[in-house]
Amino acid sequence: MNVSSSSDEGISVRGLTKSYGGLRVVDDLSFDVEPGQVTGFLGPNGAGKSTTLQMILGLTSPDSGTAAIHGRPLPEHAEPARIAGAFLGAEHMLPGLTARGHLDWIATATGTEPARIDEMLELVDLTRARSRRISQLSLGMRQRLGIAAALLTDPDVLILDEPLNGLDPAGITWLRTLLTDVASTGRTVLLSSHLLREMELIAHHVIIIRDGLLIADRPLDALRRESSTRVQVQGTDLAPLLDHLRAEGWTVDADEMGAHAAITGIDPGEIFRLCVRLGVELTGLAAEEPDLEDAFLGLTDTGDDRHRHTLTHPIETATA
Numbered sequence: 001m002n003v004s005s006s007s008d009e010g011i012s013v014r015g016l017t018k019s020y021g022g023l024r025v026v027d028d029l030s031f032d033v034e035p036g037q038v039t040g041f042l043g044p045n046g047a048g049k050s051t052t053l054q055m056i057l058g059l060t061s062p063d064s065g066t067a068a069i070h071g072r073p074l075p076e077h078a079e080p081a082r083i084a085g086a087f088l089g090a091e092h093m094l095p096g097l098t099a100r101g102h103l104d105w106i107a108t109a110t111g112t113e114p115a116r117i118d119e120m121l122e123l124v125d126l127t128r129a130r131s132r133r134i135s136q137l138s139l140g141m142r143q144r145l146g147i148a149a150a151l152l153t154d155p156d157v158l159i160l161d162e163p164l165n166g167l168d169p170a171g172i173t174w175l176r177t178l179l180t181d182v183a184s185t186g187r188t189v190l191l192s193s194h195l196l197r198e199m200e201l202i203a204h205h206v207i208i209i210r211d212g213l214l215i216a217d218r219p220l221d222a223l224r225r226e227s228s229t230r231v232q233v234q235g236t237d238l239a240p241l242l243d244h245l246r247a248e249g250w251t252v253d254a255d256e257m258g259a260h261a262a263i264t265g266i267d268p269g270e271i272f273r274l275c276v277r278l279g280v281e282l283t284g285l286a287a288e289e290p291d292l293e294d295a296f297l298g299l300t301d302t303g304d305d306r307h308r309h310t311l312t313h314p315i316e317t318a319t320a
């Protein structure tokens, strides 16, 4: 491994900006991706994730700003393929090649010893499928082949664009173990996704963008803590409680009978104290654990329904 001891380790993005057709798709983006952990790069469709990853890899030029890996732009390293490995989508593979043939040409181009090809095929469980053409592989198998290709040169930094697409739950568990192992050796791992629940299972740290702008850059646990709790209440006559909460400006969703309601962002203990004070009898009180999806929807919600649809559709179909 080439990991240096300088503080320049990992990925560093500063003021990165890119426009297409007059539209800023990446807007003054700055963040660091630290070694030793798995970082998730999240955002709704069209947020600018792929464009950012391409700029980090030196495949697209920024209009302004810089993207560095281990302290300098990737193309300026003597051996860029040893520094970073990337998977940018199964659609970039030649369908007529076999699985092994795909790894073969990358090994040749990067001067990687052939023994590593068999090792990687084994790692992604494609040894038996090695002679099958890429066009005959399932999407999940092609994703795994792409991950094998990204790891082939044993790079310090791994950049994966939407690697979760097409993976079944077992595949996602497999990828989590693999990426956690890779990160635990001091490597830097950055993966993009709009599949929130899956990212929650894999990432230690998340960077969230929307419309090319940085929305959040935090450990996953911190994001979870900040996201709003929803407290569910049940009772035969909740009206005094709900009227009081609405008057204080809380968001209350109640059914028509007023026997069941959900209050967003409030501490359940506060509900309990209010019920005692107002003489309201509860038959049920439960706090829903916030998850990354709640946090993500809250952070990326522009108040525009269009966004909510683009976000919820992939989540619902992700594991179908």
Ligand SMILES: Nc1ncnc2c1ncn2[C@@H]1O[C@H](COP(=O)(O)OP(=O)(O)OP(=O)(O)O)[C@@H](O)[C@H]1O
Pocket: 020, 021, 025, 043, 044, 045, 046, 047, 048, 049, 050, 051, 052, 194
């Ligand atoms: N080469 C290009 N030419 C013109 N517009 C582009 C180009 N590449 C990306 N865009 C536009 O830039 C915006 C951001 O696209 P990008 O693919 O970076 O987003 P994303 O977050 O990766 O989206 P998704 O999750 O859908 O893959 C989109 O509006 C897209 O249409």
